[in-house]
Amino acid sequence: MAKSKLFRSTMVVSSMTMLSRVLGLVRDMVLMSVFGAGGLMDAFLVAFKIPNFLRRLFAEGAFSQAFVPVLSEYKERFTLQEVQILISRTSGALLMILSLLTVVVILAAPWVITLFAPGFADSPDKFATASELLRLTFPYLLFISMTAFAGSILQSYGRFAAPAFAPVLLNLCMISGALIFAPMFSKPIMALGYSVAIAGLLQFMIQLPQLWQQKLLVAPKVNFQHEGVRRILKLMLPAIFGVSVTQINLLLNTVFASLMMGGSVSWLYAAERLSELPLGLIGVAIGTVILPSLSASEAKKDDVTFRKTLDWASRLIILIGIPAAAALFVLSDVLMQSLFMRGEFVLRDAQMSGLALRSMSGGILGFMLIKIFAPAFFARQDTKTPVKIGVVAVIANMVFSVIFIGVFYFFKLPLHGGLALATTGASFVNAGLLYYFLHKRDLFRFGPHWKKLFAQFGFSCAVMVAALYAMLPYFPTHSAQWQRIGALLIISAIGAAVYGVVLLATGFRPRQLKHG
Template identity: 35%
Template structure:
């Protein structure tokens, strides 16, 4: 597998979705502002995504992909197809049952999660209505996770990476055609979430069929394959459950911080998630099958090499993104969101949240890089224990810090927790001999840091020179952001290239479209 080309394919198409997501948020922020209607929609969008990550993307994929890859290698397409159908037949009714339960009992659920919404007339009722429309998205997007696992195992990354763009396209259409009333706007957006989930499912379903894997919804049976997956996934699901509980506390705390708090936190997190999704998620998706196959062959050296190259590539791309967002968080938020109903003060607070949140970005990405080393060895217990300990402490820390630093507590605790999580994962892999940072990797990351610092100094100068351009008209904002991204990127990669902060041979091989050995 050519790691650079795989990451380029996944990251590039993920970037398309994220750009559309920013377009969606830019339109939405100007129409809705930091209002209770926008808070209600962000909550309605958050809840199904919390359970999507719990039941699907993380824990499920980490167990499904190695098992599917193993059957593909040992028994060929037919055995892998049979395994997929056994899982689908159990996965589908379980998701349907969970979805129906939450839709029926949604008023009680939200009363537990965001009790303070009841203090604003109509806010709780609106949140319940919107969440009942968005929650069935969980069913379709979880099935998309299964289909994406099949496609990724077959190294067909493009469709799964592009699918989320369909959700953002439907949301943009909803914003453009909705009536001007804020309540009606968020209703249209909630309906669009459900439509987007159906479209993603349809796209991935067709892609899997074209890949030669014939799926069907059969009678659920607890076969040995299903039991094996459940045993493998259950601990990781428990770990994800702890994380999702922390996300529910995230919503709970935000409901106590006044109108617009959840909206500001959500907009800041969108920018933080951009490099995390493009770099971290793409790397995690790309290297899990490669590490699993290397370990299945008994080749630990190959597995370690994949891990080291992923570590190198992640830092090459993450370090500049981190420093750029720290230095220019305020101007970037102002250029993207300020205007219409989104005030100067709203943008200032959102920028501060972003600057704090991205200090943990390298750790977030490296956790994505290191975790597959555990999953590929069927060791999900260790990441579980670490996640439970770190996130449990994070919840306690928020209870302590919220009264002291308010909304900034959530970003601070999230960032610190990510670094603790990374340090523990790395320490255990090192102690077991599964991953050691070779000297070339340490030296290269040091050079990448030098290049990133040079870029940060240049960005600080651009920020001063650009002044109010970040808050000017559309043309001025585009020019100012273009200068930040273009000049900053050029300086970073030029310095990194000159001082040896990147793998020149790998990039040359990529340009020649030859695999990196």
Template identity: 35%
Template sequence: MNLLRAAFSVSSWTFASRITGLLREMLLASAFGASAITDAFNVAFRLPNLLRRLFAEGAFSQAFVPVLGDIRTREGDAAAKALIDHVAAALLWAVGLTSLVGVIGAPLLVYAIGSGLSGSAFDDATVMTRIMFPYIGCMAMVALGAAVLNTWRKFMLAAATPVLLNVAVIAGIWLAPQFMARPIYGVAIAVMIGGLLQMGAVWWGLRRLKLRPDVLKSPRRAFGYAGVKRVLSQMAPALLGVSVAQLSLIINTQIATHLGEGRVTWITLADRLLEFPNALLGVALGVVLTPSLTRAASSNDQAGYNGLIDWGLRLTLLLGLPAALALALMAQPLTALLFHNGKFSDTDMIQTALAVQAYSIGVVGFTLVKILAPGFYARQDMRSPVKVAVIVLIATQLMNLLLVPYLSHVALALSISLGAMLNAGLLYVGLRRGGAYRPEAGWLVFLIKLMIALAVMGAVLWFMGQGVDWAALKAAKWERAGRVLAMVAAGAATYFVMLAVLGFRLRDFRRREPTLPAPGA
């Protein structure tokens, strides 16, 4: 399998997801502005999203994918199918109970994450939490299905499903005002519809592979299965690690609600821009690398394992560094183009752009973590990333304590970014010290060439952005769009032309997955 082609396939669908996600946020910002009601929606949506990252796409996937890949490599497809059936049943029981508790305890959950919301906004957030909380159940099943599809090298469907959520929410933003007195509630309902559509799509993919899980099992039978116990034993430290990371987001959201109206929305929109490079590169490479790293580790192929890590790190820096630089230099142009419409004011645009610049510092850190952390998970070492996550949490909140009084909401983005860089650095040191990874030859020359290309690209973007009043261009939408697209095209062209001049070729980054013996061979 050509890993670069697989990563490009995942990245392409992820790009479609992020484009529709941006359109979703643009319409939401235009329809409701950076107001108390959008703060309430963002707080309510963050609750199931946090649990999705915690249980479904976070600790569960980190524990399940290596175990599933290891069993498939060592014991074959029949044993893997039995594991899928029992894990799916156990997961369904767990998320069903969690959803019920969340709906009943919605006011307490909203208070825990957004106690600074005003009275009416707090009530709206509670109602929308009850509407959207069962979304975690849908996403848990989607995460399981995606893990199976990725293990069987069927990457595209799992990468494409988030588009369905965005399309459903966009439809909700358009249609809700025609049918509901509180249109924002219609958007919350659309989130649930999107979750059901995602689950249906993944289940269809599993059915085509004849891997659709048999979930009709009692809790005792499901949780008593040896493979489930193994996943749970791996999930416990992974859950702690992901919990630490999500706790930082909860604290930051809580702080933002006390800084004043609109802060939660500014941070949320800035985070949306951050997700573009993170998802297009970090998520895509993580999805493709994790099964391959697991196979290499399970087969004791140290050379193949080392080569995969090295390839992922180089590709991350090659594409992540220009993305970070472009996001920093184009924060205001991009924010103006995407969000500065309708009820979204000049102040909203400027403050969101400042948060985008703070987030740009962490782009490389976020993407590197997606490469380095799977290096531990593939070796079924869940504890090392947990220790790193605890250190990062403490450091992040100390930075908040020092910086928030001076930088307000920008400090929240900055602390997350610096924490991501610290996270990546500590994970890298851990892999090196443990002997799991040794850099291959050519890194110094590679980095020098990258710095030259980045310097030229940065100079071009800086020059093109000088003297432009992006707030004043709100009434000249086409001119604004043309200027921004010209900057994007010029920056990309400059960077890749410089890479070509410096000797970089696409074939240098092609990599095939190591060929391993069949199970039992």
């Protein structure tokens, strides 16, 4: 991929992701308003989180990281026909594995809910509803995994728009389910289960025309003996753990939260959704774009471009990640009150969700760095290192959870805040160890020019934080929602402007974001 295309491709993915995230916020505002926090909403969130977790684990996580480097190598070394055969055999293997898994989970839904939400056993209605919903939502994994497969192919050929736009359809389907179809059901929450499954199918279908244009729309065939398939599976199995540690930690939080006071699952979900806004907008976008580039550099043995690509990605990540984490911390309550406090989602829910977001906000930078450091290993077809680091990070998350829950209990604070803080700690353990091994192997390091950059980013962020705190007393907590959202937008715009102006005043220039 040419250097000039990296930034352009990042902007395409980022803009589509922004549209998806904005609609995602609208979706969550609608869901919280219609169904509230706790009760059956907790049941849906668990039933949705299980296939969503596996999606990130298998499809967007380990599979993409294992498939793209192999596909890039086939593009460089073999004919189009060989590439088509690889795609056919890989899709056949993926379909077979996921179809079997889907059938097993549908049949064993109550046992799966018991595993992932043991606290629901004390509430028979919530447990039964969660089991029903899981049977409806789990086919989403099959459809969305094929969507991720198609997206990986298109991204390897420089086509980023359709894969990045696909999540918009999920948000539109769920909004329609809550507002239009939910009243038609005797149990309204069930409409969301159908919406999720339909959205998965639609996301896959919109990518088929571009695959056909690229002559890459081929019929799936099962052949686990194909050399490319064997390599992908070999890379994928350990990568399942290594690339998705963040999701494993968040899922562990759900297990613990199901044992806490009612509403804890929903409060953590609201915080996760807002923390994912900068992560998806920049972290996921850059990670998506650089993987094909890093894989191509590795295939050509071009170590210089490999390092420059990581350095460029790190500059963008830290430029956005530091102020994003700080702003989420300062504006946590304001964000929850502006976006979610309506209908069944009351002030107490906003405050509880705000506590979770404050605890989770510090990990935004760690989460974002993982998104660019992990692909550096997978581009080199090294899955063992991220796996070892992933094991350490999961253990760290469990240790931090015990410690912070104990601290929050001692100070009589809501325990779900301790879970969120544990996730933050684990993210920095993960990102720090990934960087350590990149540095040790001379693949990437923060060179001398980073001293000045860190000083510029840090000082500008400190001034922005001071400006945000100065504006907080004027936020209209008890006004109408549109007034709260308006005030939030004004505060955010002023904060961003202060950060940008101070950054320019310290000598930083936009040309420093150029690749290389």
